[in-house]
Amino acid sequence: MPELTAFGPDFPFAYDDWITHPDGLGSIPRDQHGTPVAVIGAGASGIIAAYELMKLGLRPVIYESARFGGRLRSQPFEGSDGIIAELGGMRFPKSSRGFFHYLDLMGCRTSPFPNPLSAAAGSTVIDLEGETFFARKLDDLPPLYREIAEAYDKALADQAAFPDLQEAIRARDTTRIKELWNPLVAKWDERTFYDFIAGSDAFREKGFRHREVFGQVGFGTGGWDSDFPNSMLEILRVNLLGLDDDQHLVEGGVDQVLKRLWRATPPCAHWPEGTSLASLNGGITRSRATAIARNANGTLNVTDQWGNAERYDAVLSTCQTHLLTTAIEVEEDLFAQSLWMALDRTRYMQSAKTFVMVDRPFWKDIDPATGRPLMSMTLTDRLTRGTYFFDNGPDQPAVICLSYAWMTDALKVLPLSADKRVDLALKALKKIYPDVDIAAHIRGAPICVSWEADANFLGAFKGALPGHYRYNHRIYGHFMQEQLPQSQRGLFIAGDGVSWTPAWVEGAVQTGLNAVWGIMAHFGGKTPEANPGPGDFYPELGPIALT
Template sequence: MDLTPPPACDLQVDFPFDYAAHIAGTRRVGRLPETALGTPVAVIGAGGSGLAAAYELMRAGCRPVLYEAESDTSGPGGRRLGGRMHSVRLNPADSAVVELGCMRFPDSARLLRQYADTFGIHWDPFRENYAKGTTPVTVWDVDGKQYPAEEITDLHDLHEDFRRAHTRWQQALTRVGFQQVQRDVAARALGALRSRWARLVRDYEQWTFYRFLRDPGGAGLSADQARLLGTAGIGPAAWDSFFDISMLEVFRLLLCTQGGTMYRPREGISALAEGFWCHRVSSPAGRSTSLEEINEGAPRPAVTVLEVAEDPDHGVVVHSEDGLSERFAAAVFTPQLHLLETDVDLRSTTAGRSPLGPRLWRAVRGLSYRPCSKTALVLEQPFWQGTTLDGVTLTDRLPRAAYTVDYGPARGEGGRRAVLDLSFTWAQDAMKVASSGLGDRVRLFVRDLARIHPDVATELTRYADTAEAVTISWENEPHFRGLCRFSRPGEAAYVRDLFAHFMKNFTGAPAVPGEPCNALFLAGDDTSWSPGWLDHALASGLNAAWGVLRLLGGSHEPGNPGPGDVWSDPDYTPLVFDGQDIPPRSPGGSS
């Protein structure tokens, strides 16, 4: 048996289409008939998925018109590009960037890295927990005691109960066949992957992460061992604040991160949004253009009403908060989908009908978003070098996770180069400070970090008194309901239906039973299989772009089928979650 740890791979296990290869080089999502070139298409939301959809539609010959609700005085026309790609540089002279949303990206994210390379973005290793060689030290602080480690296995010699917990966790992943799924994904062994992943879905779709940790059919840990593992973490964000999410979410998280290396963009992840916006491409007619040029320098403001014709040939009328309205051949909606219940009035032009079918509405209404909070200090120098603070702190106290980042020499005189993320929290931990102001947050987090790191407590307190701070609680942002969704057990059917929406009835029958085949396409993180990872959100934009092109009479380029073109291939068609499409349990249980 091959015991070599399999590499991380961002091929989506539920729909293993290679999006990066699909648009590599000069390849396009598809081609339009001559009569459809220049067709206007509305793209609502200028986050990663919306920008990717608009960019690829532009490359294929459409005229994508962007709408964005987020405001920023420094953004084009006062609009902020990027969505969860939200970087803040407090002073132009700073090299330091505060990442308020997406902040770390696995090297497995090939689609993201292709776009970043196109736009001239540079990557530096991210100081992830237990990243030996990159992170000087990860301090695990639990029950008032500190355990410094370079690798997570260093904790085995320092804490016996943790050693037992971590060992049983790894043994459980092997026993249920997860590591073989990793190998199948990495090897593109799609037939074997489908079979093995179906078994994990069948056995664990109804399980929470916590149940897997505790149940004898999983890791079989005691309550205390589960607590220890959940505090130390088993990967980025797989902490005890995620105990209630579906175990399938954890499997997907590990597939795209375990065995890989995390990176951060030197320019800040908002640079990716700026790249999509400004980068010039050659249209099918040979004309050089950009989203910035097509949109006359600025996205249009927030959308208030979408009027969707039942006949897809009649398109969608988009009404925006400036009182203007325009009919488009198609519309791609990418914000968090709960906004369709609260901020955007979604109407059909046919009385008594809805632009979404009952199953899609059920999925939209059932989405589970996660509160998320971050607080950071921007400093002239990385004063923590050589101290126990120099790296990552994981704790059961209020901050939960703290990170240190050095962006290198400042851009200008008086500029700053260092960022101390005092706290990065999720779920109930984020809610503890949701109503606290910036000053209180800084004071509370510094208080706890000073107790964890007494060797640097005096300096930490002094720098915190003079440094500029920034914070965010994503659940308090007006156009968000949390940083992203994470499914709970029983919600897998919702995710499958949302992902399938772009297929409409292009195979001869609706991919989602009862779904009307109109010109509205849903995309964004909510429609991806693995939430929170930018690569998958970008891929959702490519799905929608494929759907729009097909609606307009387009087709794929020769030798380059798109995601919808392989939909009916049994190696790709996503599993359904009503038992009809999942192989029966083998006599020996999971393999």
């Protein structure tokens, strides 16, 4: 059976084939070589797009408001030797073939992520309404949990043609994908994930308890109740593309993928051997971009926080889309009013994580009374929601993600200090593991994040609401600029929030590559005849337009 990859379903284009083709992505006219292009944001989308633009012979000038890496943020614990907390993206599905191409290219290594009931986790504890269950696999849990898994599989098959659609995605059968997916867009765009669950025969006949437990502890990576208000299309894409399956962590921290791309010296058009993004940028990014405007000669000015203005023929913005209406003063005429509406209506979800470093992986110690590990990967309805354990080896300190929560659960701790968050998490876990003294093993200061409190993000990732498909369609297809009026050309947008798969790095990669094609076309370039790009296929395979 072919591997499942993030191929479509809205735009089934083989990005992994495009970026690995021996003929390369394309070329631009020689007289455009060396032309500066502004790239706003040094996250996955910005750095990968800049890397490919450099190879085309352009000169990417990268602006970053805070930390290099965006939401691929691997933060070291103070006083440690490379012990990190993954504050943003931390688990990466193997179906993300575009991202894994760059990860492998940079020589980074991965390991299976310790998700619930996975071999990497070793064991899992589910604590719900004060009742605790220990399991190593699904069959170790009470029948209720198997019934929930079966009910969800049946709901997907009955209401979303799931087996047939996933088979078409595996086969990369674009005709069949469109035939099955396009009717689902019209059917489910204006309906919620909870509507899909509650309205299915499989769950309706089971009763509320099954839906409640599904929301609290869910399937795959944990509970899904924070996504219940979202458009069902959002969840279907996650399931169809295997984004919640076979997930891996990047050893040593995921931000090293982007740091290595920054320093990498691939063969490039125009640029001499040894050229890197770092060398083209003088070894450091520009400061925060604060304004984008059209100037008198028709090109674009980008102004940084210190008032320095530079002129560019093209600008790529990869920041969260709502920062274009709050943090960056963007001239209104650069986007159509319908696109401004889509940018403003994009809704971002809250997310909070609390990490501590401990002296060793003590949770693996065997409790002599039970014969089980002292602690396990834990899913609960308590404040912590999800607790994950990371073993860095027997002679190294270890890391515990005490709490990973979204939406309302994330907002509960938003105003609290790191110490208070740890205190609340320890009290919650003490009710599940009364005989374990976690605090005795903690070393150094905790590391916490609330993405909605960061002025450079104002949220973790997009969560499309019912009725948002049209908005997503507008921002996703904006890289196709040939039909736009001249006044709206040259400013491109990318990032996972522009993609159909928010919260997943593959969406950032794919939209960054869309922008590379768009910028190449903007400079009069083209793709090789043997390796057409996303814009070449977009008129034929692009997302369905709802009336």
